[in-house]
Each structure stands twice: as structure tokens, then as C-alpha cells.
Amino acid sequence: MTTLLAGKPYALLAYCRPGFEPECAEEIADHTQGPGKFERGDGWVMFTPNENHGAQLRELLPKQFIFSRQTIQVHSRIALGTKDRLTPIVDALKVINGIYSDVWLEHPDSNEGKSLSSFTRKFGDYVAKALVQNNWLQPEQSRQRLHLFFPKQGEVMICTRPVRATDWLNGIPRLRMPCDAPSRSTLKMLEAILVLVDEPEKKFREGMTAVDLGAAPGGWTYQLVSRGLKVFAIDNGPMKGSMDGHHQVKHVRDDGFKFRPKNPVDWLVCDMVEQPIRIAELMAKWLASGNARRAIFNLKLPMKKRHLEVEKCFDLIDQKLKKADISYKISAKQLFHDREEITCYITTVKD
Ligand SMILES: C[S@@+](CC[C@H](N)C(=O)[O-])C[C@H]1O[C@@H](n2cnc3c(N)ncnc32)[C@H](O)[C@@H]1O
Known part of the structure; x- marks a missing residue:
């Protein structure tokens, strides 16, 4: 050199x-x-x-x-x-x-x-x-x-x-693992909130509602609950530790691709291990139908052409939301706590 x-x-x-x-x-x-x-x-x-x-x-x-x-x-x-x-x-x-x-x-x-x-x-x-x-x-x-x-x-x-x-x-963010969180994935959601969502204290408020798809054992749900949200935790697997039977959590043993809430929710979060294009399509459906106003989700990227895969997912989301005449903002990052995956944030709310 x-x-x-x-x-x-x-x-x-x-x-x-x-x-x-x-x-x-x-x-x-x-x-x-x-x-x-x-x-x-x-x-x-x-x-x-x-x-x-x-x-x-x-x-x-x-x-x-x-x-x-x-x-x-x-x-x-x-x-x-x-x-x-x-x-x-x-x-x-x-x-x-x-x-x-x-x-x-x-x-x-x-x-x-x-x-x-x-x-x-x-x-x-x-x-x-x-x-x-x-x-x-x-x-x-x-x-x-x-x-x-x-x-x-x-x-x-x-x-x-x-x-x-x-x-x-x-x-590299230095985040402290909360001692009563049920999984280390909680740090992924914490990092997503800090890095992707601006003014998070205004966007996560007591009394708001959320759906967590693929919630077990409850690390992501923990972050929502600790900000005062009521959470529908969808997973056939068990919620654990402080999130098992918590009064703000309703655990629903259902398929995350089929579940829909009776009333629209403020937040949809999703950490299901699935093909990224299926997750992108699911997120777009929820947001296009007004079932959720904001979403944080992971796209797992075990394939070789990861950059191309992300582009395909974002194109699909764009098509679906444009077709529904919904304006939105998307941001995404491979967080420090993400391994072969990225975390995305979409808001359909004009802040
Ligand atoms: C990576 S883990 C989620 C970890 C969780 N975010 C946390 O912080 O503790 C993925 C979860 O998705 C669930 N899952 C996968 N496919 C699903 C489906 N179709 N419907 C509901 N849950 C599903 C699995 O049972 C598993 O508990």
C-alpha cells in the first residue's frame, strides 16, 4: 500500500x-x-x-x-x-x-x-x-x-x-439486553425502532394496538408491550417468560398468513422465517387494505442474489400500494442484530 x-x-x-x-x-x-x-x-x-x-x-x-x-x-x-x-x-x-x-x-x-x-x-x-x-x-x-x-x-x-x-x-449499536425479555431478538426490534423510525416516542404510544406475526417466544412483542401497546401475538409456538400470559398480550395460535384482526391496528410487525417475496406480499396486503398503518418486518436472505431479491420485494410492495392508491415511505437496513436478513419499516401515515 x-x-x-x-x-x-x-x-x-x-x-x-x-x-x-x-x-x-x-x-x-x-x-x-x-x-x-x-x-x-x-x-x-x-x-x-x-x-x-x-x-x-x-x-x-x-x-x-x-x-x-x-x-x-x-x-x-x-x-x-x-x-x-x-x-x-x-x-x-x-x-x-x-x-x-x-x-x-x-x-x-x-x-x-x-x-x-x-x-x-x-x-x-x-x-x-x-x-x-x-x-x-x-x-x-x-x-x-x-x-x-x-x-x-x-x-x-x-x-x-x-x-x-x-x-x-x-x-455497531451497544444495546443493553433487558433482563426480563424472552429472547435476544428483542434487541433486533429495539435497534429497528431506534434506527429506522424517527421520533419513535410519538409513533409508539400507550393504548395503541399491534399484531406480531411469528411472535414466539416474544422478544419483539416485549418491545411493543414495554411502550404501552396491546399486542396480538400470532404463533403456533409458545410465548415465554414475561410475555407468557401478560395482560397486554393476546396469544393467538394461528397461521400468520391467514390471521386478520377484527379492527385495524396501528402496527404490524413480522419476523416469520419465510420466502422474502411472500412476506413482502403479505405486508403489502395488510397496508393496502388498511388493516395496519405501519409495519416493521424482516426479509430473510439466505440466497445468493440478495440485493436483487430485495429489489424484487420492494417493487412488489410498490405495485400493490400504488394500485391501492396508498402513499407510503419505506426504509430498510441490515441492522447489527440482523444476520442473513434485513429489517424494513413502512409507514402509510403522513407524519
Ligand atoms: C425467528 S422466530 C420469531 C422470534 C420473535 N420475533 C421473538 O422476538 O422472539 C420465528 C417464529 O415464526 C413462527 N412462524 C413461522 N411461520 C409461521 C406462520 N406461518 N404463522 C405463524 N407463525 C409462524 C415460528 O413458529 C417462530 O416462532
Whole structure:
């Protein structure tokens, strides 16, 4: 690797789940406005446009991608020795000549990346000290965060991005497992609410109603119940722990593809393990008929062409909702707690 020092950003770096680099790159390629070069590592993808770097990065950086956990813009890429790793970084920062609100030292979610975590934690103190000495850390003056991304031992990419409330170190949310939730899937629903739904406190309110398709043992239902909703939990399997017999939960042993509520509900959530196109069709039917106003659901993606499969599902939803003359907004993401799947949010409510 040759060291590359540049003042202005020249590439987009996206973190993703290891193994999903092709999908992450395909999705970025769909949104680029010109040719460029893709490079991939374990858990990351970098896109360098051939020209108009500034304009292209300004377009790409604010976009919410499904398969990317977080995106940042790359200013410099430096090979590091084993002894003085700080001086080359400080030299690169002199070329950029920026001020920052904060600094994060990050690594990919790969085995090699994770082995760097104790180094990044300790080294962060030295970097922060150097930033203060050079007057580069000015939280009141700047909305740019400095990201030092270590793709592997001996290399760092110097990056920035405007601060967003939804950013997490390494693109990984640290969520606490509630001690009385019946399954770890509860963290998936919690992450979906935090990442996909804006102003969730207004959208999940006491007294609202929800249907949870494929609810057992009750991790998703737990998140709805703890926000005050009454939940129809549909599953032939048993609800467990605190969700078994809870007064806000009505457990219905039925087929999730057949069940319909007597009255429309505020929320439909669905975590059934099924072909994604069948789930997409089911969600579209509920929303098109007005049986639910908002939906959060998973699309399981065990197949090879996952990006294409997602596009097929979204096209089908679009056709069905357009036909029913329903306007809607959709967002989706492969959450940290998602494995071979993505989580989607559709609202038909004009907020
Ligand atoms: C991944 S688990 C759901 C976990 C749940 N979201 C939680 O947080 O605890 C999938 C569930 O879907 C249920 N399921 C699969 N197909 C179904 C169907 N056609 N109707 C109802 N439930 C179904 C399974 O019984 C299983 O309990």
C-alpha cells in the first residue's frame, strides 16, 4: 500500500457485516453518478470516483444504504510502522487542516478488526491529546467528526463525516439486553425502532394496538408491550417468560398468513422465517387494505442474489400500494442484530 495524503476527501468508505461486501458495493454502485473504483476488505467497501469527487461524495454521504452500517469520507490512507504511529497521522491531519467535534478510532467487524479493539481504545487517548495540542478539537465550532479507521494492522484511513445522532462507534449499536425479555431478538426490534423510525416516542404510544406475526417466544412483542401497546401475538409456538400470559398480550395460535384482526391496528410487525417475496406480499396486503398503518418486518436472505431479491420485494410492495392508491415511505437496513436478513419499516401515515 502506498501512502496517500489528500486535503479534500476522495473516496467513500462503508462499513458492513462481513460477507455482505458485494451487496454493499452493488448498492453504492446503484447510487453513483459516474464510474469509479471499488475496493473491498473484510467488513468494509471503499468507492473512489474517477472524477468530480467532491460532488459525488456530497451526494452519497447522506444516503441511507441498506447493506452499509455507516459511511464516512476518506481523506488519507497511510501505512503505519510498529513504533511511532502518531507522527504520520498528525502529518496527514496537517494536510487536511480541519477542526473536529470529536474523534473515533474504529475497525471493521471482522476477526482481524476485532483484534485491534484494545489498541484503538488505548491509542485514542494519544490521538485526542495531539488534536487538542494542535487546536483541531473544537466541539463548539465543528459538526465534523474525525474517524481513524484501521482496516488491518499497519494501516489507517483518515476520514470525516458530519455528526448524526444515529451514528455508533464501528457502526455497531451497544444495546443493553433487558433482563426480563424472552429472547435476544428483542434487541433486533429495539435497534429497528431506534434506527429506522424517527421520533419513535410519538409513533409508539400507550393504548395503541399491534399484531406480531411469528411472535414466539416474544422478544419483539416485549418491545411493543414495554411502550404501552396491546399486542396480538400470532404463533403456533409458545410465548415465554414475561410475555407468557401478560395482560397486554393476546396469544393467538394461528397461521400468520391467514390471521386478520377484527379492527385495524396501528402496527404490524413480522419476523416469520419465510420466502422474502411472500412476506413482502403479505405486508403489502395488510397496508393496502388498511388493516395496519405501519409495519416493521424482516426479509430473510439466505440466497445468493440478495440485493436483487430485495429489489424484487420492494417493487412488489410498490405495485400493490400504488394500485391501492396508498402513499407510503419505506426504509430498510441490515441492522447489527440482523444476520442473513434485513429489517424494513413502512409507514402509510403522513407524519
Ligand atoms: C425467528 S422466530 C420469531 C422470534 C420473535 N420475533 C421473538 O422476538 O422472539 C420465528 C417464529 O415464526 C413462527 N412462524 C413461522 N411461520 C409461521 C406462520 N406461518 N404463522 C405463524 N407463525 C409462524 C415460528 O413458529 C417462530 O416462532
